[in-house]
Amino acid sequence: MIAALVMMGGGVAAGTFGSLLGLGGGLLIVPLLTFGFNLSIREAVAISLVCVIVTSSASAGVFLQRRVANLRLGMTLEFFTALGALVGGLIAFTLSDRILAGLFALLLVYVAISMIRRREPAKRTDVSPALAPPTPPGIPPAEASEELAAAVPPIVDDLAVGAAVEERPAERGQVVRPTVLDRLSTPDYRVRNVGPGVAGSLAAGVTSALLGVGGGIIKVPVMNLLMGVPLRVATATSNLMIGVTASAGAIVYLLRGGIDPLVAGPTAVGVFVGASIGSRIAHRVDVRVLRALFVVVLLYTAIQMALRAMGPG
């Protein structure tokens, strides 16, 4: 009983901090369950994936209603994230706890460095609704606000509305068939470079299933920097994709007996409540102080994970 309450409280804390900092819960839930409740990394990753799906489903619906997420782009890329997650989920059962701990430590260091480099986004007053900050009321911004989105230079975010779609010349009388990129683009911006998007999506899927995160940490920078998608749209689209990505991996864990329902229940409910709280109080919290504190926590956790990786197997 007490353990369930503590687990749920941990989930609330992870969800709240994750929401306030624009991080997915996975980065916090996996260390919480491994160090706090002595679960193996693989068990914690499975629970984390469940939490990630719950928060993603709740917020992605709002992003779609607000026309921020690009459904076609998300659907196209998530074919590859799902493929990567399937491979990652199968690989996870062949890796030792030590290797998974080592990989998780590397991920934490990467995120910590990216948070240090993060810039405060410039305030904008001239963006279209599609490019406005995706902050659904009462709904967690989930994984994607994201982890490292703001480590990215805001070049593409500053695209002038309506100026990004290139006109393609057509000969007189010739019918120009829309290309794949045309289909993925909108009047507000033009998508380019599908190749890096495919590679990034595969990597995001593998990372998600192996380490219990949504994979937005990879998808958002790839979409924004390499594919020409405005940061806010990339964030929302990544969020939409996270559900399918994480579920492709979580299904492998579920069917192979890797998810403990008695742990998943309290944790997922706690994370959902915490993420909702975080999104409601975000405007009242000085995130810069929180972020500095969080970087310390991430680095400390990375050291603990590294020690676990080097410890007795």
Next chain:
Amino acid sequence: MAGQDAPGRRLELLIARLLNLGALASVTLLAIGVVLMALAGRSPLEPADQSLDLAMIPADILALRPEGFLWLGLIVVLATPASRVAASVIGFAAQRDRTMTLVSAGVLAVIAVGIALSVGQS
């Protein structure tokens, strides 16, 4: 262009409702399971059967055992994104968008392969 036409917008709104409903249903089921856990004095740290037995879920729910609600909640969690993809397949097919129909069907196929491989190895 993505999502600008009326059928495309309708599909987006349908998917949005599906996702919201799935999230709400799954969290509600999990929360009921957690309450039943508390009432029964069950600890998440006790050894639990982690193998999914679909046949047991209705009986567990009728007997108000936490496992029934927790397993059903987990299934709804994992099925929500897949049902969103299934709705997309139907929606894009209705729009006669062959490319996106194939892409959506491909995503569903990947999920199906994952299920088949996992069942085969479990």
